[in-house]
Amino acid sequence: MKTTETPAPLPAESGAPVTKTDVRPPPPVKEKKEGTVLNVFSHGVLVIWAFMVVMPLLWAVMTSFKDDRSIFSSPWSLPDSLHFDNWSRAWTQANMSDYFLNTVLVVGGSLIGTLVLGSMAAYVLARFDFPGNRFIYYLFIGGMSFPIMLALVPLFYVVNNMGLLNTIHGLILVYIAYSLPFTVFFLTAFFRTLPTSIAEAAFVDGASHSRTFFQIMLPMAKPGLISVGIFNFLGQWNQYMLPTVLNTDPDKRVLTQGLVQLAVSQGYKGDWSGLFAGLVMAMLPVLAAYIVFQRQVVQGLTAGALK
Amino acid sequence: MQHGKYRFIVGFLALPLGLYALFVIWPFIQSIYYSFTDWTGLSPEFKMVGFDNYSRMLDDDIFWKSLQHSLLFALLLPVVTIGLALFFAFMINVGGRKRKNGPVITGVRGSSFYKIVYFFPQVLSIAIVALLFAFAYNPDSGALNSLLRGIGLDHVQPLWLGDPDLALWAVMAVLVWSTVGFFVVLFSAGMASIPAEMYEAALLDGANRVTTFFRVTLPLLWDTVQSGWVYMGILALGAESFAVVQIMTTGPGGPDYSTTVMVLYVYQKAFRDGQAAYATTIGVALLVVTLAFAAVVMRLGRRERLEY
16 A cells, blocks of 8 residues: 555545645546555455465365376466366265265265254244243253364264264264354244244144144244254264264264375375365365355354354 | 143153253263362273362363463454454445446345355354365475465475464364354344345545444444354354364374374363273363353453344
């Protein structure tokens, strides 16, 4: 900003508000100049950051189509030809298909579990008065802010003693438990906003509490369920710490874990292009989900910070 | 509404609360208890040792190093990230040129595009981001050094993650990269709810954009900034820093422990060294640091609440 070629109008700036009537003519000019310089500057900075965000991702995609030699000799050049074999090699030989399947199973199971159990607890906490309601609510909410790592050491032994270590269903149960705080928090607030009259009418008509919940309240809560569902999808798909500790069987690895392990072992095998293909493969589902459900993603994630 | 109410409540709460208690609350309580024992984690036998683990921790140089790094993560990282995000969000939402007959306050052209792009890294797994940057930082064939070579800086070829003085900063930069977009979107939402009349009044009084930012936008956004700060600090103390440090830096938390953080140290003591009790002790210290951090930020940030 210091290199501006028009330093003249700037000194007038501080005096401008005081002698408003006298300086009438100059302000528009000054404003325009200041606006232009600042606009160029702000646009410049915004473009640079956009570039810094996109470049590493593009670089990864580009690299995933190169052969190993050109990855090392010229990291920034475009691939000479598209090596789709990297992708198929990563998918089959580097076990990406297994990791992918494990991740889909774990995330699918825990997503459904989280939504069902989370909405059940949230519904009860939002709509019913009973002793201990507040206590249970804050017990759930408290889980959002304490460091998971502290619980992780004993958690390992709890899971181990139950014979759930290195199993898909064990991982699902733990994912659900750790997703509940935010899910309950979000859905409790959501159920409070829904009108009570419809549920009451259904109940008067003879529907049981559970029937009212599943047939009337849940369908009404769909927008909330979608928001919190996407939030949990991203969180669970991207989970790294829990599987690293609870899931050490090479056959049961999820994507993030598998990729990190692959990076370590690939250092010896030297299949960097395959590894980059795997990396891009793992990124695609979440980027696709983000682009499709952009508004809900942003809503869900920002609600998480504003607890 | 009374008929079968309690049976219903119990039926609906039992399973979620049970899972939560078993996998979250119970291990949490246990870990505080274990910090007073000499449990190795390998055998079921252990005995109480009082505060032995705690006094050992105070004499542990690596613990102090990890504490120092964690504090740096919790304090510096939010300042940089939130500062950048505030700047970007202001440019995107308020910094636009005034157009003829348009609204007084506009963002720059293409503001929604920026918001979409900036948010990208936030949806990626921190593990994948860490891997990607571990490659980018590679001194021989990484994207960064070859970029430096490309623009004629052949003699500037840092080791990045291999350099004890640089590794921690390189790791922190990755976290900034991946979180700025989230705060841009968060602050944008906050800025959108500030009434345009406030800006109009400020403009009529002759305020330029810098003044507008510090006198109008920031005070009205303060609550959001504060909770964002706490959120970022908790992340930086916990899961996020674990993934980046564990994946990106080599050996036991970087060259000569130069990047180790508390959460990584907990992991290593428990699952690598078979010192589960000592690990939980460091975990308790981490909990104390986290709570103290949140309390301090809330306390320092307290100001008169502005209603609008």
